[in-house]
Amino acid sequence: MCTTCGCRSGVMRIGGKRRQPRHKLEGTTPYRATANQTADARSTASANHPIHSHDLIDFGSGVAETHVPGMRQSRIVKIERDILAKNNHYADANRRYLTEHGIFALNLVSSPGSGKTTLLVQTIAALPAVQPIYVIEGDQQTENDALRIRATGARALQINTGKGCHLDADMVGRALQQLNPQESSLLFIENVGNLVCPASFDLGEAHKVVVLSITEGEDKPLKYPDMFRAADLMILNKCDLMPYLAYDLELAIDYAHRINPTLQVIQLSAVTGEGMPAWLAWIEAGHRRMQAAKSKLKDWPPHGE
Amino acid sequence: MHEMSLAEEVMQIIQEAALRQSFARVKTVWLEIGQLACVEQAAFRFCFDILTRDSIAQQARLEILEISGLGWCHSCAQEVPMTTLHDVCFRCGRYGLVVLSGDDLRVKELEVE
Numbered sequence: 198m199c200t201t202c203g204c205r206s207g208v209m210r211i212g213g214k215r216r217q218p219r220h221k222l223e224g225t226t227p228y229r230a231t232a233n234q235t236a237d238a239r240s241t242a243s244a245n246h247p248i249h250s251h252d253l254i255d256f257g258s259g260v261a262e263t264h265v266p267g268m269r270q271s272r273i274v275k276i277e278r279d280i281l282a283k284n285n286h287y288a289d290a291n292r293r294y295l296t297e298h299g300i301f302a303l304n305l306v307s308s309p310g311s312g313k314t315t316l317l318v319q320t321i322a323a324l325p326a327v328q329p330i331y332v333i334e335g336d337q338q339t340e341n342d343a344l345r346i347r348a349t350g351a352r353a354l355q356i357n358t359g360k361g362c363h364l365d366a367d368m369v370g371r372a373l374q375q376l377n378p379q380e381s382s383l384l385f386i387e388n389v390g391n392l393v394c395p396a397s398f399d400l401g402e403a404h405k406v407v408v409l410s411i412t413e414g415e416d417k418p419l420k421y422p423d424m425f426r427a428a429d430l431m432i433l434n435k436c437d438l439m440p441y442l443a444y445d446l447e448l449a450i451d452y453a454h455r456i457n458p459t460l461q462v463i464q465l466s467a468v469t470g471e472g473m474p475a476w477l478a479w480i481e482a483g484h485r486r487m488q489a490a491k492s493k494l495k496d497w498p499p500h501g502e
Numbered sequence: 503m504h505e506m507s508l509a510e511e512v513m514q515i516i517q518e519a520a521l522r523q524s525f526a527r528v529k530t531v532w533l534e535i536g537q538l539a540c541v542e543q544a545a546f547r548f549c550f551d552i553l554t555r556d557s558i559a560q561q562a563r564l565e566i567l568e569i570s571g572l573g574w575c576h577s578c579a580q581e582v583p584m585t586t587l588h589d590v591c592f593r594c595g596r597y598g599l600v601v602l603s604g605d606d607l608r609v610k611e612l613e614v615e
Contacts, residue, residue: 271615274523280511280533280607363504394504397540422587423540426601455588458576458598 210357211372213340284398287366291373291401299381299491301484304402306424308417309390311410312434314342316467317385321349323473324480329382333372335364335389342387352376363394366401381488383480396423403483404429411435411442415449418456425456430463430479437466505542508607509549515609516559525614528559532611536604538571538587571604 209216279285295302305313314334321330332353334342343355354372356364369386378384386402388395396405407428409417412435418425425431431453433446446464453460463479465472516528531550535541543566554560571584575591582591582599590597 271529271613272525274519274525274612274614276515276519276609276611278515278609280508280515280609283511283514361507363507365507393540394507397504397508419588426587452588455597458600 209359209361209368210355211368212354212356212375216371281397281399284366287370288399288401291366291370293401294370294373295384295401295403296487296490296494298378299488300378300384301382301480301487302384302386302400302402303480303483304386304388304395304400304405305408306388306392306395306405306428307390307408307410308392308413308421311390311408311413312467313387313390313408314345316408316432316434316465317387318345318349319467319470319473320385320476320480321346321351323470323477324383328484329379331376331378331382331384333364333369333376333384333386335368335387337361337389352378358389362389362391363398364388364400365398369400381484381491383484392417392421392424396421396427403487406430406432408432408434409449409453411438411444411446411449415445416452418449418453422456425453425460428457428460430461432476433462433464434467436464436471437469504540505545506549506553508541509546509553512550512609513553513557513559516612517557519612520558520614523614525612526558528562528612528614530563530565530613531559531609532565532567534567534569534606534608534610536569536571536606537585538601538604539607541607567610569604569606572602573599574602575599 291302294300305317307313317332321332324330330351332343332346332351334340334346334353334355335358336342336355337358337360339357340355343353346353354376356368356372358364358368364386376384386400388400405424405428407424407430409431411433418431431450433449439446450462453462461479463472463475465476467473512531512533516531520526520528535543535546546566547564550564554562571586571589573582573584573589573591574580575582575594575596576598577596578591578593580593581602582589582593584599584601584604587601588597589599591599
């Protein structure tokens with residue numbers, strides 16, 4: 198188990214219900230001899246003759262060239278697989294589902310305490326009640342955030358990742374099944390408060406939105422560049438505290454643009470409402486684009502189903 | 503510290519390959535980890551060691567092939583080497599390089615028996 202955050206052994210809960218991982222790791226795999234084993238054994242490597250990259254494999258120099266029946270042969274198996282392939286596969290499925298149903302999904306990421314939940318509560322209150330709003334809340338423990346969201350009238354589902362440090366696409370896919378959001382709705386996914394791990398895990402969202410509060414220091418984008426690179430929008434939150442802080446807003450934006458030159462920036466205060474109209478307009482524009490994508494998908498089914 | 507999740511993914515890839523390609527033991531695992539990937543190699547090795555205990559990859563050697571970072575500078579319209587995500591272009595000194603490669607995480611090959 199990871200001693201820092203113990204990602205592996207936590208108990209995942211969706212909506213309070215205990216969930217098992219979809220793919221259980223098995224302890225051992227039994228050996229099964231196959232007919233083509235000798236042929237496979239032709240590409241070999243040994244401890245004395247390690248193979249360091251695919252273009253160094255020498256088919257002629259291995260032990261298998263002088264094959265002795267019954268002798269164990271080592272061989273090289275080509276894998277060439279992205280470590281995040283499985284997550285990306287689930288993320289693609291989520292993205293397809295969301296697009297087919299015209300659901301505009303945002304993945305809100307930040308360090309803990311940047312004001313994501315407050316921003317969501319205020320956003321839900323401020324958005325016109327045209328389309329239904331759903332929220333998936335990710336936290337290691339407690340249902341506190343989902344309760345805060347439900348108080349606004351929006352439907353919220355809490356995912357407790359146990360000891361996991363991020364949401365993954367499989368968790369979100371299963372949460373979507375349980376939420377069963379209406380056509381053309383809005384979905385906010387509030388990720389676990391963590392500026393590192395959620396950057397690597399695509400959930401199938403339309404955009405990652407990174408929330409940076411101005412109490413955190415201007416150089417957060419340089420310290421945690423992966424997240425700012427993965428995001429499409431940065432929200433500079435708690436701007437009402439500006440008079441009390443020696444915060445260089447321009448510097449923070451400049452740092453973020455060093456990592457991601459196309460990152461859009463909105464400055465706001467979720468508490469006072471200052472800057473909120475720009476954020477609401479950004480959401481509505483994205484929602485309109487999603488409706489266009491949905492009708493395009495309907496007109497021309499690309500998968501021939 | 504998502505290295506544990508990534509190490510779990512590697513173990514799953516190994517186990518799927520074991521079923522498909524019929525091997526009983528993994529002696530070496532070659533991974534490609536890009537210089538710009540969000541992975542701490544020491545943490546990854548630590549997690550990998552723990553996860554491979556009592557598995558077909560127990561005591562397997564972990565070989566990490568580091569892939570150099572390569573970016574694109576819009577101002578120079580040329581490729582430039584990158585070692586961090588906030589590197590400047592060595593020609594014009596501007597920020598905002600677009601990553602072309604070096605953010606990969608791949609299981610490349612296994613030595614098995």
